[in-house]
Amino acid sequence: MHTHIHTRTCSHLQVLLDVSPPELNAVVLQGHLEFDSSIAEEIVLRCKFILVNGGSLKIGTVDEPFPGKARITL
8 A cells, every 4th residue: 555645854953764664655865864773673664765955864874774664665
């Protein structure tokens, strides 16, 4: 099932993704979106496209890898 939901993060806004949202049409990042590393279950982000427009998307780092399972499906 596909919903026509558009998600946008505002400039300087930081969002911690700790649940798998319903399927999205678009994700436009003008702020910061980070997958929550304290969640043990898989986090799934499904959407038609992701536009990083002056923002950032973080799923762990080299020094602190994401400990769980994350999946992005476009």
